[in-house]
Amino acid sequence: MAAQDARSDGADASLALKNEGNAALARGRYAEAISCYSRALEADPSSPVLYSNRAMAHIKAESYGLAIADAEASIRLDASYIKAYYRRGSANFALGKYKLALRDFRAVCKLRPNDRDARLKLKECERAAKQLAFAVAIESEDAAPLSASLDVATISVDAAYDGPHLPEDGAPTDEFITEMLERFRAQKLIHRKYVLQILLRTKELLEAEKSLVDLEIGDRDRITICGDVHGQFYDLLHIFEINGRPSSSNPYVFNGDLVDRGSFSFEVVLSLFALKVQHPGGVHINRGNHETKNMSKIYGFEGEVRHKYDATVLALFHECFQWLPLAACVEKKVFVTHGGLSSDDGVTLDDVRKVSRNREPPDAGLMCDLLWSDPQAQDGRSPSKRGVGLSFGPDVTRAFLERNGLDLVVRSHEVRDNGYEVEHGGSLITVFSAPNYCDAMGNKGAFIHLSAALEPKFTTYDAVPHPPLRPMAYASASPFGL
Structure with a gap:
């Protein structure tokens, strides 16, 4: 019974901190949001949602490497959690790593084929990847500026x-x-x-x-x-x-x-x-x-x-x-x-x-x-x-x-x-x-x-x-x- 109560208290604490983190994220207080999600994860380290939410806060703070790590932790806990793929794709896109971002947006479209927003993001990512490939193809070190x-x-x-x-x-x-x-x-x-x-x-x-x-x-x-x-x-x-x-x-x-x-x-x-x-x-x-x-x-x-x-x-x-x-x-x-x-x-x-x-x-x-x-x-x-x-x-x-x-x-x-x-x-x-x-x-x-x-x-x-x-x-x- 004591162990069950402890788990319940931990879940309640984690939920409260998650809600605080969500509110801080909405206000643009990214460091505060990250702190809340981190403390929530101490109480509930098996939550894919918390890792994914912290990944979003890291993206807003332009900490793309940390965002990718958190999104991957979320995916390891729940390979069907769509938002984690979104977040990892977003971080890779922000770094110009379009091939890696494409992998994630294709995964989102596969998991949710009727998601119009996901299809639009996949299309945008494909366009950016093609533009980059074209630019690399036409550039030559010997070409005159x-x-x-x-x-x-x-x-x-x-x-x-x-x-x-x-x-x-x-x-x-x-x-x-x-x-x-x-x-x-x-x-x-x-x-x-x-x-x-x-x-x-x-x-x-x-x-x-x-x-x-x-x-x-x-x-x-x-x-x-x-x-x-x-x-x-x-x-x-x-x-x-x-x-x-x-x-x-x-x-x-x-x-x-x-x-x-x-x-x-x-x-x-x-x-x-x-x-x-x-x-x-x-x-x-x-x-x-x-x-x-x-x-x-x-x-x-x-x-x-x-x-x-x-x-x-x-x-x-x-x-x-x-x-x-x-x-x-x-x-x-x-x-x-x-x-x-x-x-x-x-x-x-x-x-x-x-x-x-x-x-x-x-x-x-x-x-x-x-x-x-x-x-x-x-x-x-x-x-x-x-x-x-x-x-x-x-x-x-x-x-x-x-x-x-x-x-x-x-x-x-x-x-x-x-x-x-x-x-x-x-x-x-x-x-x-x-x-x-x-x-x-x-x-x-x-x-x-x-x-x-x-x-x-x-x-x-x-x-x-x-x-x-x-x-x-x-x-x-x-x-x-x-």
Whole structure:
């Protein structure tokens, strides 16, 4: 009887925690939901529903590796539990692993052949897989880039165009950039010819940089480091209002993930590229994991550029993205990269400088790690919660700093409630510059000032209003949103 009562109490506790988790998930409190489901699983470790629900929370938190593991645990407990296949398929789709996602959506359709939603998701996944196969088939390492044959001089500007005009030499002036930013604020675009000119000039500048850019503060007051902006253009304008527009005397490092999620990604990235062309020494941009063809296809940038311009403009953006540096080093002491550190011991700054970056990121290796990795609290290395890259501990950070004579790692890649977090005993900082991320997270944004003393100073800020265009408005309808 006592054992039966204990089981009953455990079931009641598990159900209550499951309900709490469901409520937290509905409110967008993903970490809270994961905690509730985890505690529920302690009381009832044989529940496929709990594993599947936690997988959904991990998907929302972009922890795709953990989502896949939970979905597989659910399937092992109940091979007929349809939602687990949905969740595993969604996580694999979000990682661009379309063949694995197809397996799961076909399984769902087999288990529930009359499910219209499942058939639609299977069709979308098949389409994405075919597009990827076609892109791989037509790409050649020896093929000349589009920029090599594009003749912008043949493009005329219609007399009816009422926006700013680039000078004849294609170099943006203060007046042009001011008018462009205000035009973007009013949800208007600039002429396609000027977009192409800015992209071509940007590519030339980026090609001349190394994969690791060495930066000096010199006689300037400071350098500003921003984390993910993710298409939140009106928050970017707010940063400029707080901190001044980038210039040679007011330099910035933008640490990746300029695009996707937010639906003003074009405005964000073109503004920063124009500012870089105007002030090459005042704007430095690292590549993030979203400045890639696969991510931008899923999370909105591709759809946005095709909607606002065309495939030629999109192709030039991707040429620029492939030349973005992977890291910066400030005063030989502060290492700045989007994701994190390597899965291999012994990596030096020279190894980063030598990375051949003019490509889409591979699934493993130093380039992948720099774009995708995350810190963890415990020492050592662990498989990534994302399913790509790795998680690295304080000991890995300390060893990297000691090996390279560095004092600090600054990275981005993850939301932080206050916009930043000092981690690994002060040797690593995460900075995130997209407040109220995706209009849902309620977080602050932040940026870092580094003066000559290299003592980080933080500025935090709240989100500002933006036009009523939802995040991911241009994203493809995908299984990710399950």
